[in-house]
Amino acid sequence: MKEEEASQAVEEAAPQAIVPEKETPVEAGSDTYALPSISLLKDVDNTAIEERINSEAGEKLLKLRRFLVEFDIPAICDGYDVGPSVIRYHIRWKDGEKQTNLNRNILDNLSRKMGGISNIRFLPVIENCEFSAIEIPNSERLTFPFKAAYLEMAKVDRQFEKPTLFPLGEAPDGKIEVVELAKMPHLLVAGSTNSGKTAFIHSLLISLIMRNYPTDLKLVLIDPKKVEFSKYEGIPHLYCPIVTETDKAVITLKLLAEEMDRRYEIFRGLRVSDLSEYREVAKRRTRLERLPIIVVVIDEFADLMLSDSSVSEYVNRIAAKARACGIHLVLATQRPSVDVIDGKIKANIAARVALAVDSGVNSRVILDEGGAEELLGRGDMLAKIPGRKGLSRYQAAYISSGEIMDICDYLRAHGQPIYNPKFTEIYESPVAPRKETPLDICRRDSRYQEVKDFVMRRKAPYANSIKRQFLVGQDQAVLYLEAMEEEGLIVKDQDGNRRIASRAEETNG
Template identity: 35%
Template sequence: MAARGSNKPSASRGAASKRRSGRRSARAEPRPLISLRPEHQRDLFALALITIAAVTIIFFVTGVAGGAGALYVEGVRRAFGNGAIVVPVTLGLLGIGILIQEQFRDTRLSGATFAGTLLIILAMLALLEFPAHARALELRGYEGGGWFGFWAVEGLDRAIGRPAAVLVTTVLGLAGVLLSFNITLRELLLGSALRFAAFWALLWSGTRRSPRAATRPALADADLPFTPPPQGADDEIVPTPIAARPTRASLFQRPDVAPPATTPPPARPAATATGIAAPAAPEPPAAPPATPAPAVPAASTPREIVQEALAGFDVAPVYRAWPLPGLDLLEHSSADGRMGDSEIRRLSRTIEDTLASFKVEAQVVNVNPGPAVTQFEVQPAVGVKVSKITTLEKDLALALAASSIRIEAPIPGKSAVGIEIPNSSISVVGLREVVDSEEFESSRGRLKLPLGKDISGNPVVADMTRMPHLLVAGATGSGKSVAINAFICGLLLRHTPDELKLILVDPKMVELTVYNRIPHLLAPVVTELERVVPTLKWATREMERRYKIFARHGVRNLDSYKQLARKRSDLEPMPYILIVIDELADLMMLAPDEAETYICRLAQMARATGIHLIIATQRPSVDVITGLIKANFPSRIAFAVTSQVDSRVILDGPGAEMLLGRGDMLYMAADSAKLVRIQGTYVSDREVERLVEFWHRASPPDSPAPARAPAPAQPGGSLGLNGPPFSGTLPGPRPAEAATPAQGQPPASGSAASATPPDEQFKPPAEFLGAAEQDELLPQAIDLVRQHQRASASLLQRRLRIGYSKAAQLIDLLEQQGIVGPAEGGRSREVLNPGHALPGATPADE
């Protein structure tokens, strides 16, 4: 036992000595005498190429080479033939390109660079050799491609023949270019095409204007109140109405609108092209047309009958030639907060040194400078776990002196880990930058949203029809409202009121009310929460109505219906409808069950009918963003939040708590599991006012937009709780008024109700009280509250067997007549006059 016990200390000492010897051997690992950074290797290689090229050119031009130089020149001439002078030029250009090209910075030289250079030289010599190869070898002298070119062509000729040899040589030269400059074939071709197009445009036009800005019409005929007065006649903004879409013109054989140079437009740009106005309108526009149009016949077709039935509503003429706003309404963003080259190199070395200090061997292989953050792509060595890098997040932030960093491990599609470091200042991504970009123009989306720019500085564009609904969440001041304004402005730049209709809900009363004057609105901006649920219910009924029309005509979605409408003139036009709710939390507190029901039903079914939702909230909790809402909103945007719990509610994972704010966001697309970090698009109040003013001036005088502010709820009023939710816009006239033409309108040739099926008309929702229902239900409601000495909507619902909306309307009527008191939170209302007799006149009579 004693001997066994004495062996334990010796064994522990032996193990300790082994560990110490292991540490000493680790410390004693040999290191190279000269350790060059990647940029030093690149510079030295480029200088060597330039020096060899310069010396060779001097020898060829001057003829003064000395003994060694003469041998060198003779060897070069015999080896390269006529390509002897091209070889130094190629080497010099290659060296200069390596020095000035940004993509070669911080990249280590590899065998691919040398192989690419050799392929370029060999291909060039072979191409020079092909014309002279027919001569005998002893007669060639210094012609052709020299010895290298001769044996290359000789081997290819014997193997595959002359035509194939020329093709293979050309491909080898192209491959050498790709290897030497570390670029892809697509990048090479695209860059060449863009440079050629820019050169061609500069050669023929003398100016470099944006094609989109050049084709867009100007704002209006007079200077706006928020712009400085014009300096001269040339500076005045003149309206340029555009012709209607070809599909619409083909339906009615309408001539094209004359260009503005020959016919000066009137004061309102939308009234310059007459188009086909509603037949039931009292008077056609007084402004003279740009070109003479055929006279409009009397209402006889089904299309005109439907238009006559809708003449009293706030629906713009569906075949009007609307002007589109130009990009001159938007401002250029000048601030650029991207990191400089020296800062990028310093941070790359710091990342590598910090990881090496924790015995994590990794190398920075690429850098993506963005508007808000810079992503460093770190490639770990073989055998290094990714978790070793992710666990060092705080240590890296300490070494980099960064407020916070985000690690994406790994980057999808790459064998690298992304370390995102905030820039010293955030660049402003203006709306004009995104809308005027090639990505936005080439996108085939029907409702394109300008999201912003990613971490590489590339514009990001999303299609609302593919989302098909969007959930936006983030803390206060993180940039949600600015992003929503940018989305709306991006749509207003591309879509006329005939193509897109908006329903805006703004409980804050300050974010979206500025859009009250645009003709795209189906109704004034909804600012009272009591009207939001009826609005959503109307949208649900409109969705069902569209599905019935689709089923009748055998189409599946709105796109198929529009294709059919191009061939048939009797089909009802259907624009896209976008519903924007700026704050979901207040709505969920007021009516959580009804709001969730209608929102989920629209999100599940409304995509095919062209109805889409954008919902924003600053309280991303589980009682606001419920599981049903999340399941039906696969496309989500998360701005900066305060905790990881909120980030998991929005994105089902962490990440949003590390964002910087001021538009920094994470975008989850419906068709991709990858989170994309984007710096959101910024639009200023001045730009929003310009767009609103443009569309307000473009609105025709005979079709006023719903520009008045919402009025308080009144019995029987257009915006009251017992009237339609909108000012005669979404629902149509009451059934008693449907067959009676409006005052001042000529009678139609047939009844709209008889000519058009009932489900194709805009009908008033059934949850709103008419005059007859008030006469019937109001006395019963008064008797009930007298009997129970309390008043509540739930009581009237149960006893009268009516819905919540009608019960709430009856409660408001009782309060206005002084029978019940005001609301007191969640308690029942007090009955003020239990013995109150019925008034002599009903509210409808009043």
């Protein structure tokens, strides 16, 4: 968004963006609560970088046109859009000419013509566009500030009638895309280290807590790493304390499934079908319980799921049934393996976001097609959204740690969390520690990954092979194999002999 457009948007949207139209203030804890001001968000000056990128865009355009002629590609390039991460060049096929597929060999030649720029991408079809496109990475990254995304949400939803609105990001054509989590109604997010996954999750969370009263929307944050969500500790939007232990996470998911069933019992008694209908009835019958939207965000979902098999059961149950009762899941992982994101989860969670991942296999696991392995990191993403054709590329909004702290400090100063008492009981009574499994033990062993790679590469799930290769004892070799069984990489036949699991062969083959 250009600076003058942003200023105009502030003038138009800010008066309605500060506090939604409500008859009376809402209480959060003991204090009268008002939504955070947009003044807590910071502007970013991209002017100097934009000038340099625009200059480079013209030079790349000339090189691209010469390339099309040199390689006899029956198309012309008649324009481009400068996005935060890439320049999208418009490719129009000449009249009467059949569209040519620009394969990897052609794109590699284009990369050399562009001075060795990697990660060039060809898009044969773009939804709602009459041209194909070639995307070439920028030499410098433009920052897409969360403030610009917040202003866009204020324009799209002036009356705050879309409580789960959040920004996907800025597209290469400069359009800021905002979507409703409730319409998805769950979201799967994957990205490797430094991909920008955490920043994307923060932009989603800040959107929800800046635009909703704590009585209308609650968060359940599950953070096995104990660091990503610590900034949100004690904010009034929390449905329960931040969950950092596996045992408590399992119980929390079980209680959420029970809360889902309880809500449907209430709906059936009132003859309403979903949360919005219930709230309409509640306006007339003020003694009815106030049911908030509940957004459940699980970081490092893969680790949690592999540590306890019951996690999958509760997650799938909630994902399949919870939409109408106002409970929505956001699952994030660094490791989108087939052991975790299986067909059942993908069937229940159709909306997916992939930031940069390590391989084409991981991209296909999350998106059902390749592409995410060629992303640029730092918030560059591909999104698969229900109702839309193909994948869409965006740059995630950036919100600084300081901005997050300022907003959360404001929230804590204006309201205290009122937890659901059923959920706080699990913190008051100790949970029996779960017995460690072979996989738990091997995850702390620096050699385990090397052993696993050896077994999969040689297709040799045998204790003797591991003993000879790694000079370990029988017990240690068996422990490695049992851990691999736990991961689903190897299986035992009826005679107790181990072999490589078929889907592991497909993944590693």
